[in-house]
Amino acid sequence: MNLPPLTQAFVLHFGEMGSRWGISRTVGQIYALLFLAEQPLNADDITEKLGFSRSNVSMGLKELSSWRLVKLQHKPGDRREYFSTPEDIWEIVRILAEERRKREIDPTLSMLRQALVETPATEDERHAQARMAEMHGLIELVTRWSEDIQKLETQTLIQLLEVGSKVQKVFEIKDRLKVVAGGKSRRRAKSEGPADV
Amino acid sequence: MNLPPLTQAFVLHFGEMGSRWGISRTVGQIYALLFLAEQPLNADDITEKLGFSRSNVSMGLKELSSWRLVKLQHKPGDRREYFSTPEDIWEIVRILAEERRKREIDPTLSMLRQALVETPATEDERHAQARMAEMHGLIELVTRWSEDIQKLETQTLIQLLEVGSKVQKVFEIKDRLKVVAGGKSRRRAKSEGPADV
DNA sequence: ACGAACTTTCAGGAATTTCTGAAAATTAGG
DNA sequence: CCTAATTTTCAGAAATTCCTGAAAGTTCGT
Structure with missing residues (x-):
């Protein structure tokens, strides 16, 4: 393996994590490498940096493509395929x-x-x-x-996550208002016991 | 394997699913069986129903305990250990x-x-x-x-999930009100580009 | 349509994970 | 304490998954 130290730590970590999930160590490492790379990489770059066989890299990229986790692109005047992850x-x-x-x-x-x-x-x-x-x-x-x-758009999603469960407050207020107004107040489920989902 | 058909389908499915995750097929099956069982089961029950070795069941239960996914209990006058999953x-x-x-x-x-x-x-x-x-x-x-x-309590959580992203509306309305009122309106981030998370 | 550049496939060896049976350990009751 | 019931451990067998090299396949420029 032929990587600067920061990158290497990250790549190794995601290799291990990968194998806890359904994907193999190699596939995890390939993805981690692509995630960190500023420029798209081709299969030989990856082979050289991670130090396993060319065919293994090919299989790994195929699997990542089937998950739509890598994007394939071409550079003008270069027949090789370059891979990258989404920016966002x-x-x-x-x-x-x-x-x-x-x-x-x-x-x-x-x-x-x-x-x-x-x-x-x-x-x-x-x-x-x-x-x-x-x-x-x-x-x-x-x-x-x-x-x-x-x-949702990324920004809206982040906003939503940031407020977290505080949203709950909004419901409480909403319900209280309805009760005060004497409208058809929706009963707030309070019972414990098995959820009737 | 010695199970009624409905249960068997479920158990086999979760066995396969388990092996896609980090856990082994056996552990997945044991958990599935316990999840469906009305009464707590002991290790011999499980061995008999799933048809693998007693020691394998022991290991599986140990792993499930380490995940806190099974509860251990004892029946009066019975030395064996009985396992179950949370009701909720x-x-x-x-x-x-x-x-x-x-x-x-x-x-x-x-x-x-x-x-x-x-x-x-x-x-x-x-x-x-x-x-x-x-x-x-x-x-x-x-x-x-x-x-x-x-x-959150289970019921509140369900409520929150049910409204989903409709919560977004609340923010829109809130922001609009602030703008109309001329108060310190919090700028709604709208930009695309890399999130500054 | 040929050859060079590149990619994919795949059989089988290597490595890892899972499962088992036998033996050891633990525990409760007498 | 001893015994019998029960659970746990663990070495190695079995099964599965991963990885490689060699060969076949594809594609593009000429």
């Missing part, structure tokens, strides 16, 4: 969220939906189905929220 | 988020902080460091938001 780091988060939804959430939801239309044969299966219904509701809720949030 | 599925999400933060986010943040106090030797390293600063900012923002949100 929030864009990266968006892409990751979308791809994970496609690969993990959607299949899970469809498995759950399938299970929910079956008729449970025993008391055990009845309970299992109820549990799956809870999980289905949770996933749907979170997924909808996240799709919704993804549409 | 949102509690599970909270625990998962906390543990992942501890294992993945915190080490990453400390690596990044370390890198950010170094003095870059070259232009490349300067750029790499700037990229790391961006990532650091993003992670901090998201982590703070998520810690903040985790403190």
